[in-house]
Amino acid sequence: MIISAPEDYRASARQTLPRFLFDYIDGGANSEVTLERNSCDLREIELRQRVLKGSLDIELSSQLWGQNLALPVILAPVGLTGMYAKRGETQAAKAAERIGIPYTLSTVSVCSIEEVSKAVSKPIWFQLYVLRDRAFMKDALERAMAFGIDTLVFTVDMPVPGSRYRDAHSGMSGPNAGLRRILQAVTHPNWAVSVGLFGQPHDLGNISAYRGKRTNLADYIGWLGENFDPEISWSDLQWIRDFWPGKLIIKGILDADDVEDAIALGADGLIVSNHGGRQLDGVSSSIRALPSVVKAVDGRARVIMDSGIRNGLDVVRALCLGADATMIGRSYIYALASDGQSGVENLMQLYKKEMQVAMTLIGAGSLSDLTPDKVRL
Numbered sequence: 256m257i258i259s260a261p262e263d264y265r266a267s268a269r270q271t272l273p274r275f276l277f278d279y280i281d282g283g284a285n286s287e288v289t290l291e292r293n294s295c296d297l298r299e300i301e302l303r304q305r306v307l308k309g310s311l312d313i314e315l316s317s318q319l320w321g322q323n324l325a326l327p328v329i330l331a332p333v334g335l336t337g338m339y340a341k342r343g344e345t346q347a348a349k350a351a352e353r354i355g356i357p358y359t360l361s362t363v364s365v366c367s368i369e370e371v372s373k374a375v376s377k378p379i380w381f382q383l384y385v386l387r388d389r390a391f392m393k394d395a396l397e398r399a400m401a402f403g404i405d406t407l408v409f410t411v412d413m414p415v416p417g418s419r420y421r422d423a424h425s426g427m428s429g430p431n432a433g434l435r436r437i438l439q440a441v442t443h444p445n446w447a448v449s450v451g452l453f454g455q456p457h458d459l460g461n462i463s464a465y466r467g468k469r470t471n472l473a474d475y476i477g478w479l480g481e482n483f484d485p486e487i488s489w490s491d492l493q494w495i496r497d498f499w500p501g502k503l504i505i506k507g508i509l510d511a512d513d514v515e516d517a518i519a520l521g522a523d524g525l526i527v528s529n530h531g532g533r534q535l536d537g538v539s540s541s542i543r544a545l546p547s548v549v550k551a552v553d554g555r556a557r558v559i560m561d562s563g564i565r566n567g568l569d570v571v572r573a574l575c576l577g578a579d580a581t582m583i584g585r586s587y588i589y590a591l592a593s594d595g596q597s598g599v600e601n602l603m604q605l606y607k608k609e610m611q612v613a614m615t616l617i618g619a620g621s622l623s624d625l626t627p628d629k630v631r632l
Contacts, residue, residue, distance in 0.1 A: 271446055288536050328603065349375060368461060529586055559581065
């Protein structure tokens with residue numbers, strides 16, 4: 256398949272992956288209204304084309320907390336990434352390091368903190384959920400610190416899992432799920448050999464390291480169900496800030512009224528996110544929520560936008576509305592599933608080219624020029 260645009264990787268991933276994996280990464284909650292809004296609302300933001308105001312050299316680099324970013328893009332934490340490519344988390348982390356952007360490892364990754372950290376030369380970012388089992392959380396944080404990780408992405412928008420109906424239909428969960436997944440793997444031989452056979456162990460490395468025994472896909476679903484805590488409150492999180500000495504980024508802020516609680520906790524950054532439309536269906540898109548959150552933050556923390564970013568034009572739009580950087584999840588997983596590390600690296604080159612073209616045509620020579628007057632809402 257010819258890859259000429261970021262969106263091409265989605266079609267490629269659909270061909271490559273068994274249905275249960277494609278639908279897991281591609282789907283959202285309930286009727287997937289918010290999933291669709293995330294992308295549609297971004298596309299509806301008009302870029303203001305200006306003429307004869309371009310720059311010869313477009314500067315796309317920036318800094319977050321002293322870390323240099325070649326592009327204002329961060330690879331988001333995505334659970335089960337190692338099921339999309341052989342040792343997928345390590346490939347994604349290597350790609351991010353080569354590009355010069357951060358990679359965020361999910362709590363529920365196939366590859367452990369140790370495996371991924373040893374595969375790269377610089378510290379990755381680590382994501383943690385709010386869970387009932389504080390001993391697990393403490394163990395994960397200690398293991399992260401042991402490898403020099405100093406940026407924690409703390410996800411707060413998942414006190415309970417969203418209702419993701421595609422998973423039951425696809426075989427990720429539901430009746431006879433194990434048998435259905437095997438049958439799907441047989442009909443996707445390239446994935447079956449590369450990931451199914453040579454990508455083992457199909458384990459959840461961070462959870463298994465704590466439990467002292469293998470945690471497979473069925474165990475994963477049960478363990479998550481037992482450990483999410485719908486009664487968690489901001490006051491319950493103070494121990495995280497007290498225990499964690501590095502940067503603390505709160506992921507899952509969608510309403511400006513939650514900003515003060517996050518700032519009071521001691522957050523260094525906020526991620527405006529609706530979990531990619533995978534949690535509460537019917538809520539605002541992240542891009543529509545972004546300006547009010549930026550206003551409420553008022554420079555007291557850095558703001559990152561997540562959910563709906565599919566290409567370089569979307570990154571430009573988000574930065575025009577106040578984001579310091581963006582996170583991408585689905586977009587890079589499609590590329591990873593299609594062509595591993597090389598796919599992710601090529602995807603970022605496509606993003607870079609799209610950003611450079613867009614910034615030239617709207618008269619922005621650097622990221623600091625991306626201001627609200629460059630777009631029409």
